[in-house]
Amino acid sequence: xxxxxxxxxxxxxxxxxxxxxxxxxxxxxxxxxxxxxxxxxxxxxxxxxxxxxxxxxxxxxxxxxxxxxxxxxxxxxxxxxxxxxxxxxxxxxxxxxxxxxxxxxxxxxxxxxxxxxxxxxxxxxxxxxxxxxxxxxxxxxxxxxxxxxxxxxxxxxxxxxxxxxxxxxxxxxxxxxxxxxxxxxxxxxxxxxxxxxxxxxxxxxxxxxxxxxxxxxxxxxxxxxxxxxxxxxxxxxxxxxxxxxxxxxxxxxxxxxxxxxxxxxxxxxxxxxxxxxxxxxxxxxxxxxxxxxxxxxxxxxxxxxxxxxxxxxxxxxxxxxxxxxxxxxxxxxxxxxxxxxxxxxxxxxxxxxxxxxxxxxxxxxxxxxxxxxxxxxxxxxxxxxxxxxxxxxxxxxxxxxxxxxxxxxxxxxxxxxxxxxxxxxxxxxxxxxxxxxxxxxxxxx
Amino acid sequence: xxxxxxxxxxxxxxxxxxxxxxxxxxxxxxxxxxxxxxxxxxxxxxxxxxxxxxxxxxxxxxxxxxxxxxxxxxxxxxxxxxxxxxxxxxxxxxxxxxxxxxxxxxxxxxxxxxxxxxxxxxxxxxxxxxxxxxxxxxxxxxxxxxxxxxxxxxxxxxxxxxxxxxxxxxxxxxxxxxxxxxxxxxxxxxxxxxxxxxxxxxxxxxxxxxxxxxxxxxxxxxxxxxxxxxxxxxxxxxxxxxxxxxxxxxxxxxxxxxxxxxxxxxxxxxxxxxxxxxxxxxxxxxxxxxxxxxxxxxxxxxxxxxxxxxxxxxxxxxxxxxxxxxxxxxxxxxxxxxxxxxxxxxxxxxxxxxxxxxxxxxxxxxxxxxxxxxxxxxxxxxxxxxxxxxxxxxxxxxxxxxxxxxxxxxxxxxxxxxxxxxxxxxxxxxxx
Numbered sequence: 001x002x003x004x005x006x007x008x009x010x011x012x013x014x015x016x017x018x019x020x021x022x023x024x025x026x027x028x029x030x031x032x033x034x035x036x037x038x039x040x041x042x043x044x045x046x047x048x049x050x051x052x053x054x055x056x057x058x059x060x061x062x063x064x065x066x067x068x069x070x071x072x073x074x075x076x077x078x079x080x081x082x083x084x085x086x087x088x089x090x091x092x093x094x095x096x097x098x099x100x101x102x103x104x105x106x107x108x109x110x111x112x113x114x115x116x117x118x119x120x121x122x123x124x125x126x127x128x129x130x131x132x133x134x135x136x137x138x139x140x141x142x143x144x145x146x147x148x149x150x151x152x153x154x155x156x157x158x159x160x161x162x163x164x165x166x167x168x169x170x171x172x173x174x175x176x177x178x179x180x181x182x183x184x185x186x187x188x189x190x191x192x193x194x195x196x197x198x199x200x201x202x203x204x205x206x207x208x209x210x211x212x213x214x215x216x217x218x219x220x221x222x223x224x225x226x227x228x229x230x231x232x233x234x235x236x237x238x239x240x241x242x243x244x245x246x247x248x249x250x251x252x253x254x255x256x257x258x259x260x261x262x263x264x265x266x267x268x269x270x271x272x273x274x275x276x277x278x279x280x281x282x283x284x285x286x287x288x289x290x291x292x293x294x295x296x297x298x299x300x301x302x303x304x305x306x307x308x309x310x311x312x313x314x315x316x317x318x319x320x321x322x323x324x325x326x327x328x329x330x331x332x333x334x335x336x337x338x339x340x341x342x343x344x345x346x347x348x349x350x351x352x353x354x355x356x357x358x359x360x361x362x363x364x365x366x367x368x369x370x371x372x373x374x375x376x377x378x379x380x381x382x383x384x385x386x387x388x389x390x391x392x393x394x395x396x397x398x399x400x401x402x403x404x405x406x407x408x409x410x411x412x413x414x415x416x417x418x419x420x421x422x423x424x425x426x427x428x429x430x431x432x433x434x435x436x437x438x439x440x441x442x443x444x445x
Numbered sequence: 446x447x448x449x450x451x452x453x454x455x456x457x458x459x460x461x462x463x464x465x466x467x468x469x470x471x472x473x474x475x476x477x478x479x480x481x482x483x484x485x486x487x488x489x490x491x492x493x494x495x496x497x498x499x500x501x502x503x504x505x506x507x508x509x510x511x512x513x514x515x516x517x518x519x520x521x522x523x524x525x526x527x528x529x530x531x532x533x534x535x536x537x538x539x540x541x542x543x544x545x546x547x548x549x550x551x552x553x554x555x556x557x558x559x560x561x562x563x564x565x566x567x568x569x570x571x572x573x574x575x576x577x578x579x580x581x582x583x584x585x586x587x588x589x590x591x592x593x594x595x596x597x598x599x600x601x602x603x604x605x606x607x608x609x610x611x612x613x614x615x616x617x618x619x620x621x622x623x624x625x626x627x628x629x630x631x632x633x634x635x636x637x638x639x640x641x642x643x644x645x646x647x648x649x650x651x652x653x654x655x656x657x658x659x660x661x662x663x664x665x666x667x668x669x670x671x672x673x674x675x676x677x678x679x680x681x682x683x684x685x686x687x688x689x690x691x692x693x694x695x696x697x698x699x700x701x702x703x704x705x706x707x708x709x710x711x712x713x714x715x716x717x718x719x720x721x722x723x724x725x726x727x728x729x730x731x732x733x734x735x736x737x738x739x740x741x742x743x744x745x746x747x748x749x750x751x752x753x754x755x756x757x758x759x760x761x762x763x764x765x766x767x768x769x770x771x772x773x774x775x776x777x778x779x780x781x782x783x784x785x786x787x788x789x790x791x792x793x794x795x796x797x798x799x800x801x802x803x804x805x806x807x808x809x810x811x812x813x814x815x816x817x818x819x820x821x822x823x824x825x826x827x828x829x830x831x832x833x834x835x836x837x838x839x840x841x842x843x844x845x846x847x848x849x850x851x852x853x854x855x856x857x858x859x860x861x862x863x864x865x866x867x868x869x870x871x872x873x874x875x876x877x
């Protein structure tokens with residue numbers, strides 16, 4: 001397996017065996033006690049704090065930072081986790097630069113926000129290291145609720161329901177719980193099996209039975225669940241990535257970015273993972289960035305993100321774009337793929353330049369080709385097939401209030417449902433709020 | 446570069462920044478380094494009587510109050526006077542003074558409260574070449590239990606008596622160092638003056654317990670499970686010191702008594718404030734103990750720039766400049782009206798002004814959906830709390846001119862009028 005970075009084609013082991021660990025190390029190493037103290041001291045304890053307003057889960061950020069500053073990080077963690085039970089993962093994956101830290105008044109004052117994400121990680125790491133669970137379940141209600149999908153929305157919903165005294169069965173189609181936390185984010189954002197450890201910790205609340213490898217519509221229908229439970233929450237996430245709609249899309253080397261990311265996250269040995277020499281990622285969101293950066297880290301010398309609009313319009317934040325650029329990813333803006341070339345395997349992709357027109361994007365006649373032996377599509381996932389009776393709007397399950405669907409006793413939240421951005425933190429908020437709503441509904445509060 | 450040369454009770458130094466009698470001035474090594482760094486003078490750490498020296502604890506001697514980022518705001522110490530033999534100190538003082546004739550060198554003294562002890566120590570220091578003595582009537586811990594330090598400084602009669610002994614048995618200029626651990630600083634200052642002191646220096650440290658170990662349940666610094674009160678110094682005590690310096694400077698019977706200002710001087714600005722409140726020079730300890738001797742260089746450049754900016758030809762032009770404006774409350778203009786004004790362009794929308802005004806003051810700031818904070822002139826009493834808590838300094842006080850309408854009272858702003866003539870003052874009516 002004596003491959004190098006420049007070996008043509010899609011091959012494993014482009015790097016020396018000992019190179020992987022350092023390259024895939026924690027991208028934002030945790031703060032030590034002193035760093036946390038210094039960072040916490042910068043918080044102004046704002047009134048009705050803008051950071052808190054910017055947080056989809058409304059964590060009381062000034063309070064938890066003050067608790068860190070006064071030497072009680074576990075109290076800080078409880079403040080965080082009360083609002084967001086996946087506060088540990090959110091501290092790692094939230095685009096804080098566009099949420100809490102983007103709203104921080106010290107960003108306005110000095111262009112340097114309080115390091116809220118890092119501080120949140122500091123506090124939640126302390127709590128997790130203690131290996132106990134700060135919440136206690138309410139008295140059993142005797143109500144049984146099915147939660148479908150053990151991603152961020154489902155986990156948050158299940159935890160809150162269990163906390164309130166309900167019995168929860170948490171179903172997931174994959175072999176492991178976690179959803180995108182486990183399968184969908186760059187591995188350097190949640191190292192050392194953090195997603196799984198966080199779920200183990202979360203499950204300490206009790207009252208949640210996890211069933212994996214269970215598929216809605218195959219193992220049971222929604223109607224079955226509704227019949228056998230007092231309520232059902234759907235946190236299905238999204239399904240397949242959209243196709244480019246080009247001839248030859250079935251050629252070897254073309255795959256959804258989400259599959260690549262999932263495979264990488266689950267890989268025992270990264271050196272066994274094949275990667276192209278020239279890799280193209282189509283898209284402009286965080287999935288595109290995660291795929292492109294990790295392709296580089298696996299040793300691909302030539303990685304290009306191609307986005308149909310300008311960089312300023314990319315859903316991935318400026319910080320994420322910078323991450324990609326500093327890792328040696330090239331970003332080509334204002335171009336769309338128009339043809340795939342290659343004889344069996346991918347060889348080249350032809351792009352047309354785009355222009356912003358009054359009626360939307362205009363694809364021009366100006367074309368160019370990039371050679372590639374691997375292409376990842378990261379152009380957005382679509383909602384998979386849905387059970388009967390649910391209605392959709394703009395490609396999402398239509399919900400009202402805190403996740404109420406068109407079906408009685410059925411709630412939905414997270415990426416599969418309407419509302420908010422498709423972020424872990426948004427999913428947590430929706431799962432949590434749906435749980436509270438289910439509780440009110442069942443208990444007549 | 447302004448002329449920073451200072452002459453304090455006849456003692457010349459190249460600048461008005463002296464190191465106070467404290468750990469930084471305990472020995473020749475330190476004092477030479479201090480002079481090299483630029484300090485204008487040094488008050489040598491307090492000497493005691495001949496004989497076995499005092500003994501210090503060998504556990505922790507200091508405790509600290511921190512600001513953000515572990516910035517030292519105040520130090521508490523339980524260290525006593527020098528614990529080195531008297532002969533060693535005297536030999537070193539002589540050696541240093543010989544090599545640094547242009548720098549001030551004062552010897553701090555503390556011996557038992559009898560005339561013979563004072564006569565003896567004054568005789569012993571006579572040929573060191575030192576420029577003067579400072580009588581340590583200030584230390585609140587340890588030595589006070591033995592009838593020295595603050596135990597003397599809290600009894601004006603003792604201050605006067607000892608000062609007189611010193612002036613009787615020595616021709617050296619004599620500075621009396623006062624303790625702030627009194628209800629009024631004026632009787633001790635007056636006693637020093639009556640005893641013949643050439644100057645007073647203040648403040649010495651404030652009697653204090655800085656913190657408590659919540660596991661051992663003992664005050665800190667903790668020595669083998671026990672703690673004792675210590676002396677508090679540093680930026681946190683500056684307001685106490687400024688008031689006491691100013692009180693002596695403006696009081697009829699002590700006015701004109703030279704003052705060496707001590708208490709939390711950390712920057713040139715602090716020093717200038719002490720000078721303006723009547724101090725002829727300043728003494729520094731905590732800043733050096735926090736950052737090292739180099740801090741004096743900022744004090745020198747800063748004071749020099751300030752003097753150039755203001756057109757002051759000598760340090761003495763600053764001395765006492767604020768004293769005429771250091772008024773008693775009853776003479777403040779009760780008709781003066783100001784209103785807080787928020788500079789919306791500079792505001793970062795943290796809302797701290799709102800939180801404190803709404804919760805703890807006069808509900809005089811409003812906030813809208815866009816987090817814009819606006820002062821309600823009809824409620825604002827100009828307490829200044831918003832100005833004080835604003836992290837970026839974007840709130841100012843604007844003065845309403847006499848004759849303009851005050852929206853809070855609905856009355857025009859009246860000309861000067863103080864409490865002595867105010868209709869609500871029963872004493873004012875009685876005087877009629």
